[in-house]
Amino acid sequence: DLFSIRAYVHASKPQLDIHSFEGNFTREDSDPQLHESLSIDNTLWASTVVASGTVIGLVIYTGKETRSVLNTSSAKNKVGLLDLELNRLTKALFVAQVVLAVVMVALQGFVGTWFRNLFRFVVLLRVNLDMGKAAYAWMITRDENIPGTVVRTSTIPEELGRLVYLLTDKTGTLTKNEMVFKRLHLGTVSYGTDTMDEIQSNIIQSYAQPSNGVAGGGGGGGAGGTPSSRKPQTQSAPKVRKSAVSRIHEAVKAIALCHNVTPAYESHAGAGEKETESAEADQDYDDDNRTYHASSPDExxxxxxxxxxxxxxxxxxxxSLQLRTPSGQTLTFHILQIFPFTSESKRMGIIVREETTGDITFYMKGADVSMATIVQYNDWLDEEGLRTLVVAKKSLSEEQYQDFESRYNQAKLSIHDRSLKVAAVVESLERELELLCLTGVEDQLQADVRPTLELLRNAGIKIWMLTGDKLETATCIAKSSHLVSRNQDIHVFKPVSSRGEAHLELNAFRRKHDCVLVISGDSLEVCLSFYEHEFVELACQCPAVVCCRCSPTQKAQIGMEAADCGIGIEGKAVFSSIFYFASVPLYQGFLMVGYTTIYTMFPVFSMVLDQDVKPETALLYPELYKDLTKGRSLSFKTFLIWVLISLYQGGILMYGALMMFESEFLHVVAISFTALILTELLMVALTIRTWHWLMVLAQVLSLVFYFCSLFFLDEYFDLPFMTTWVFLWKVTTITLVSCLPLYIIKYLKRKFSPPSYSKLSS
Structure with a gap:
């Protein structure tokens, strides 16, 4: 009865890490008292789902102490570079309009209700810009070249046209995350994909021999025995050169045992239903129905x-786990202890006892940096771009294992520094290991990753690749994926652990020019701790940066927290987004609201369809992208040019109508407002680079709306006067004077100083 027992749980304080838990369970009403260590294997975090069965649990962390709440951080508001630039320009424009309004009211005189006149001057809003962003987001989702694309926000789609740095992970992004075994290295001989049949024949030969239980280190089940009749530990026996068959057998057996893979079988018990069952249910080990499940595709x-x-x-x-030999015999191994792989240790281990012989063996595999005590530094497989693992073993006597188990359980009962104490006990077991083999697994590149990275590099985008692989593997992948161009120098940042070492290495790196930087995660952390500004300044000048041996935390901090625009990839993706802007002349008049919302909204908004070059040309000449990243399309210089154009056209429209003043004020309104509409439409036409039929339709509809509104606004317009030749020549003259000089300037500029895209279209 759960309510009658006397027990308590001693747990560690709340922390962020979801991959570890330390605690003890003590039951006082049992004889003797029960003391059990609690770890992550006994833990269910909040919001998890129990896939099958039932669980009896004790709630330890609640409210703000739960891991999900502790790991929740306030999201960073991502503001596009365009919005930041426009905010500055909008502030300047607002101040200019306020000053202009005050000057206009001052010229009239501060008499009567002058403060009302001050607020009659309209402040322009960025309505067309926000609508344009929404239109671009919709166009991206409807692009046939990138089907299935989802735009999570419509506020920063233009950032795709201003990318300077691309931060990418390697596994699953540049590569498929589909692992293929490529090489087995035994120290003196190496087996590749073309010689795997030799390994298969040796395995068949090994299990065909009746005495393979001794030659293969207890690999077969033919030799009977008990734990007491077991042969002595191999490390105390004199070393005898083993045959090739024995070495291959031990290596393959170690790989088959040291992992966290679980086989599952699909049976058709129901009417057309598939359910995954344990193979032990009916001993039906059908190869066709077997699938393997593991936390890592490498396994x-x-x-x-x-x-x-x-x-x-x-x-x-x-x-336990069971292996089937080529002869059909089933070998059973009891799992005594298992040490999972962690990003800190970079290795995993398992202790198993063979059922037939009782032999206890400790198998371990991991990266060569974590197995440095048994294998020297090598780059045989890394230069081929393969993920390398070192496999080793150690035979244990019953006394050795009992001593280890006692010390291991005692360390697991510790509340303070449990991980350090457990690691120390496991480290004592990892001494005097026997090296068995090195394995090489290939993570294949994504389709078209080479031309894509080459295109991005030619577009001037600087690419940072973040990976947990070792330096040689990361460098090889960078070369094979064309992240590094041909004949480009690679600067390997030497490992640093102190401020002085980082200073010396940064000075050496400062003398390099146009080279790709390769740096480890540990060195990166040291540089950012002491010389953050200097390192970032130097690294940002590199055409590409490869960060190897990065921890998941470093990847998250660099790739997700620092990025301005995030792109989640599902399938194949292409970047393409270009924005253009048109300014409208400043005009003071009664019909300003109708002018900006009805008569000229459609032509200005239709400019979202404008293109300087065709998409095919943009992909063929990625160098054109460099012009966008410079931000020249929207700068204070561009802003001032459009302000001067607005003042010029506004002055021509106003003083032109006054100089051609008629006897009726309605004639002035008709002349100036009609010239304003035509000027705006002509300015939109002046800015357009590639015409679309919707643009022409927008121009025509604007004119139709304007002329139709004349019949409803007869109190503001004199229709008989607007049908005379006097009205026509005055409007034509004012419009030509306001627009023709700009057309001439544009023609001369395009003739003598053409932009990059016009050189391709000419």
Whole structure:
């Protein structure tokens, strides 16, 4: 009865890490008292789902102490570079309009209700810009070249046209995250994909020999025995040169045992229903229905390879696993201890006891940097771009294992510094290991990743690749994916651990020019701690940066927190987004609201369809992208030019109508307002680079709306006067004087100083 027991749980304080938990369970009403260590294996975090069965649990962390709440951080508001630039320009424009309004009221005199006249001057809003962003977001989702694209926000789509740095992970982004076993290295001989049949024949030969239980280190089940009749530990026996068959057998057996892979089988018990059952339910180890499940695709690739050469994992549970030999015999191994892989240790281990012989063996595999005590530094497989693992083993006597188990359980009961104490005990077990083999697994590149990276590099985009692989593997992937161009120098940032070392290495790096930087995660952290500004300044000048041995935390901090625009990839994606802007002349009049919303909104908004070059040309000449990243399309210089144009055209429209003053004020309104509408439409036409039929339709509709409104606004317009030749020549003259000089300037500029895109279209 749960309510009658006397027990308590001693747990560690709340923390951010969701991959670890330390605690103890003590029951006082049992004889003797029960003391059990609690770890992540006994933990269910909030918001998790129990896939099957039932769980009896004790709630420890609630409210703000739960891991989900502790790991929740306030989201950073991502503001586009365009919005920041426009905010500054809008402030300047607002101040200019206020000053202009005050000057106009002052010229009239501060008499009567002058403050009302001050607020009659309209402040222009960025309505067309926000509508244009929404239109671009819709166009991206409807692009046939990138089907299935989802735009999460419509506030920063223009950032795709202003990219300067591209931060990308390697696994699953540049590569498919589909692992293929490529090489087995035994120290003196290496086996590749073309010689795997030799390994298979050796495995068949190994299990065909009756005495393979001794030659193969207890690999077969033919030799009976008990734990007491077990042979002595191998490290105390004199070393004897093993045959090639024995070495291959031990290596393949170690790979088949040291992992966290679980096989699952699909049965058709129901009417057309598929359900995954344990293989032990009916001992039906059908190869066609077997699938492997693991936390890492590397593990699955290794187990699939052992199956291909004859040693198959057919069953696994928490206490044991079973292997099937080429002859059909099933070998059972009891799992005594398992040490999972972590990003800190970069290795995993398992202790198993073979059922038939009782032999206890400790297998371990990991990166060569974490196995430095048993293998020297090498780059045989890394230069081929393969993910390297070192596999080793150690035979244990019953006394050795009992001593280790006692110390290991005692360390797990510790509340303070449990991980350090457990690591120290496990480290004592990892001494005097026997090296078995090195494995090389290839993570294949994504389709078209080479031309895509080359295109982005030619577009002037600087690419940062973040990966947890070792330096040689990351460098090889950078070369094979064309992240590094041909004949481009690579500067390898030496490992640094102190401020002085970082200072010396930064000085050496400062003398390099136009080279790709390769730096490890540890060195990156040291540089950012002491010389953040200097390092970032130097690294940002590199055409590409490769950060190897990055921890998941570093990837998140660099790739997600610092990015201005995030792109989640599902399938194949292409970047393309170009924005253009048109300014409207400043005009003071009664019909300003109708002028900006009805008569000229459609032509200005239709400019979202404008293109300087065709999409095919933009992909063929990615160098054109560099002009966008410079931000020359929207700068204070561009802003001042359009302000001067607005003042010039506004002055021509106003003083032109006054100089041609008629006897009726309605004639002045008709002349000036009609000239304003025509000037705006002509200015839109002046800015357009590539005409679209919707643009022509917008121009025509604007004129139709204007002329139709004349019949409803007869109190503001004199229709008989607007049908005379006097009205026509005055409007034509004012419009030509306001627009013709700008057309001439544009023609001369295009003739003598053409932009990059016009050189391709000419």
């Amino acid at each position: 699955v690739a290794l187990v699939q390879w052992t199956e291909s050469v004859g040693l198959t994992l057919v069953s696994r549970d928490l206490a």
